[in-house]
Amino acid sequence: MSAGPPLERQAAITGIGQSDVGRRLGRTDIDLTIDACLDAIADAGLTREDIDGLATYPGAGTGMAGFSGPGTPEVQDALRLKLNWHDGGAEGPAQMKAVIAACFAIAAGAARHVLVYRTVTESTVQGEGGRQGIGGSGSGGSGGVPRFSGFLQWTLPFGAVSAANWIALVGQRRVHEFGLTREQLAHVALNGRRNAALNPKAIYRQPMTLDDYLAARMISSPLCLFDCDAPCDGSTALVVSHVDYAADAPHPACHVNSVGTALRGRPSWDQFDDMTTMAARDAGASMWERTDLVPSDVDIAQLYDGFSLLTLVWLEALGFCGRGESGEFVDGGSRIALDGQLPLNTAGGQLSAGRLHGFGLLHEACVQLRGDGGERQVPGRHEVAVVANGGGPIAGSLLLTRGSG
Amino acid sequence: MFANGPSIRLLPRLDDDNRFFWTGGKDGVLRFLKCGSCHQLVHPPVPVCPACLGKDLAPEAVSGRGRVHAYTVNHQQWIPGSEPYVIGLVEIVEQPDVRLTTNLVDCESEDGLIGSDVEVTFEQHDEVFLPLFRSVDSSKESNS
Secondary structure: OOOOOOOHHEEOOOOEEEOOEOOOOOOHHHHHHHHHHHHHHHOOOOHHOOEEEEEEOOOOOOOOOOOOOOOOHHHHEEEEEEEEEEEEEEOHHHHHHHHHHHHHHHHOOOOOOEEEEEHHHHHHHHHHHHHOOOOOOOOHHHHOOOOEOOHHHHHHHHHOOOOOHHHOOOOOOOOHOOOOOOOHHHHHHHHHHHHHHHOOOOOOOOOHHHHHHHOOOOOEOOOHHHEEOOOEEEEEEEOOOEHHHHOOOOOOOEEEEEEOOOOOOOOOOOOOOOOOOHHHHHHHHHHHOOOOOHHHHHOOEEOOOOOOHHHHHHHOOOOOOOOOOHHHHHHOOOOOOOOOOOOOOOHHHHHHHOOOOOOOHHHHHHHHHHHHHHHHOOOOOOOOEEEEEEOOOOOOOEEEEEEEO | OOEEEOOOOEEEEOOOOOOHHHHHHOOOOOOOEEEEEOOOOOOOOOOOOOOOOOEEEEEEOOOOEEEEEEEEEOOOOOOOOOOEEEEEEEOOOOOEEEEEEEEEEOOOOOOOOOOEEEEEEEEOOOEEEEEEEEEHHHHHHHHO
């Protein structure tokens, strides 16, 4: 550790924006992105002339169709931004990578107001076909059958074709090692659905019971349909500014207190030393190493729920409970409810509000810190929020505090 | 009884680094790269030993025995026509931090799978021999 405070404290989120969110909106990724970006710039009390940095995750052309959104060149050109710094890419501390990179760029003096966005159009592009596995992008096979190199060669031949399978292995290991039950896991999904009912933009708002959950078809044991997030269309954007602008911003700024970026185990879905934690363990630990705040200071948690199981992993990784204790922590649901000890995924999370891929959770953390949650605003203190993204060997987290503004 | 895997096997693209692994089943042997200096098994194959940074690496046969570290029963039709099959994560007995994602075959029940002893069996597709694993007990009945 250096002597001074960590450099990310030079940054604050001063503006947030979001496009329409829904299923099969039938709009292009750049169209949604422009909506979100202009919304965020205005929310920060700025104009596009003020924006001198641009970042996204994961950058154009990454992953399955509809997954990546437009790259920074497309957005820069559409808005004719004059940039001092720009960055898009998938390798790094999960989706938070784009925000964290922006913080460091600001601390380094490379930019003053960085526009950061994440856009998905998976619902429109994947259509009615439902959740897809990993597509064939390999080459070199005979007879036109794709062949696979890199990590996928070690999983696809065995039908482990989706992150659902890879994370299910973590889940079944947790069942074995910690006695995790489906009834416990259900409470992540049920909590999300309860909160989604209070979020007009959420994808699934109708009530769900424990019986509904338990009756859902199995995807890859122990994960059922309701343990998997809901592909959607939508774009989320934020403005990360130098902290000396925070007091001038029209809304209370969300100060970046510390970032979780570590990856100390092997960067692998199946070779990581502790399959029950994987990279979240390292990201969470590194975030707390950079701050004097402690887990009990956190008022609001927005923890990645691309699969419900990942939320449990994050609860432990961030020290809200001990290793193996997350099942009991969420059991019954009261501790993680809006009025509970640790309000969790207050807009419904990705399971019910839609797979905005980390940035929906980040957006909601800012909404709650500002006190703008409306019907779903957590009662009482809302000074400190944690956002965590990613699963398996990919993890990043962000600790945010509310400024006076 | 679960299926032994998906209805269609997606296959690895062979290259000079991985060919020994994927074709080893031709003579019924599971092989990993082994460091000539510190004897560490190295997987997936890379041209340096991550333990001692030695570069004297060569494929070496292992017993083919392992232990189930984790599993999941896949029900989703990612690959159309598939019946539920068991994906296993198997630790190699010679060095348990080396794991293979694989299929657990001839598997009738998921009870007690984690921690159980398994051994390799190969399934051939063209020049590729996929290493699958079955319980040591059930293999005694169907083998030899």
